[in-house]
Amino acid sequence: QKPADTNKAKVLKIGAEMTFPPFEFQEEGNKEYVGFDMDLAKAVAKQMGYTTEIQNIGFDGLIPALEAGNIDMIVSGMSITEERSKKIAFSKPYYKSGLSIVVKGDNNSITNFKDLEGKRIAVQIGTTGAEEARKIKDAKVREYNSNSEAYMELKAGGVDAVVNDLPVNEYYLTKSGEKNAKIVGDIMNAEEYGMAVTKKNTELVEKVNKAIDELKKNGEYEKIYVKWFGK
Numbered sequence: 577q578k579p580a581d582t583n584k585a586k587v588l589k590i591g592a593e594m595t596f597p598p599f600e601f602q603e604e605g606n607k608e609y610v611g612f613d614m615d616l617a618k619a620v621a622k623q624m625g626y627t628t629e630i631q632n633i634g635f636d637g638l639i640p641a642l643e644a645g646n647i648d649m650i651v652s653g654m655s656i657t658e659e660r661s662k663k664i665a666f667s668k669p670y671y672k673s674g675l676s677i678v679v680k681g682d683n684n685s686i687t688n689f690k691d692l693e694g695k696r697i698a699v700q701i702g703t704t705g706a707e708e709a710r711k712i713k714d715a716k717v718r719e720y721n722s723n724s725e726a727y728m729e730l731k732a733g734g735v736d737a738v739v740n741d742l743p744v745n746e747y748y749l750t751k752s753g754e755k756n757a758k759i760v761g762d763i764m765n766a767e768e769y770g771m772a773v774t775k776k777n778t779e780l781v782e783k784v785n786k787a788i789d790e791l792k793k794n795g796e797y798e799k800i801y802v803k804w805f806g807k
């Protein structure tokens with residue numbers, strides 16, 4: 577198998593976990609993978625002369641898939657962390673994010689991260705949210721394969737809170753039609769998303785960084801941003 581940065585490779589295989597709207601998800605009745613990351617990944621690939629093939633992979637399976645050579649790049653709202661940077665190479669940041677809390681609309685006992693002590697918290701497996709939740713004193717953390725399952729558990733009353741990235745929590749509240757839920761507290765952990773490739777693929781990282789710069793310069797990044805987040 578040829579690495580994606582040789583001239584012969586035309587297809588860039590991209591992996592993402594698809595319950596992370598508005599970054600990567602499937603709209604009802606539509607098989608296509610859509611979202612900010614999907615548009616940006618396609619634009620970056622095009623800029624580098626590749627077409628894309630998108631694969632839906634569990635969040636905790638993304639780094640193993642990259643290491644196994646099943647995909648060339650992760651574009652999955654993945655926060656750039658020290659821990660992950662030991663294993664994989666991140667591009668420059670392409671989106672600023674951070675963690676936040678969602679509780680039921682009538683929950684008045686949880687107003688910040690401190691209040692999560694001793695509480696039942698739903699998170700997605702392998703995420704920074706899962707990692708932070710596990711640090712909370714006496715918290716009972718339940719890890720789900722998808723974000724949708726974490727939100728469903730909150731709705732069903734199985735947990736007191738969901739810890740997830742702020743833009744995804746916001747999307748859940750505004751777009752899912754869920755009325756009985758709210759975001760509480762300040763944003764915890766400023767995080768930034770990066771695209772990721774194997775450590776060996778330094779040439780590809782450089783190309784991706786250059787492509788991100790170009791898309792920011794030529795207005796394409798802005799167009800994609802406005803499409804998914806408004807002004």
Ligand code: GLN
Pocket residue numbers: 593596635652653654655656700702703704705741767
């Ligand atoms: N940004 C978070 C992380 O990197 C969550 C990503 C996700 O669930 N897709 O862990």
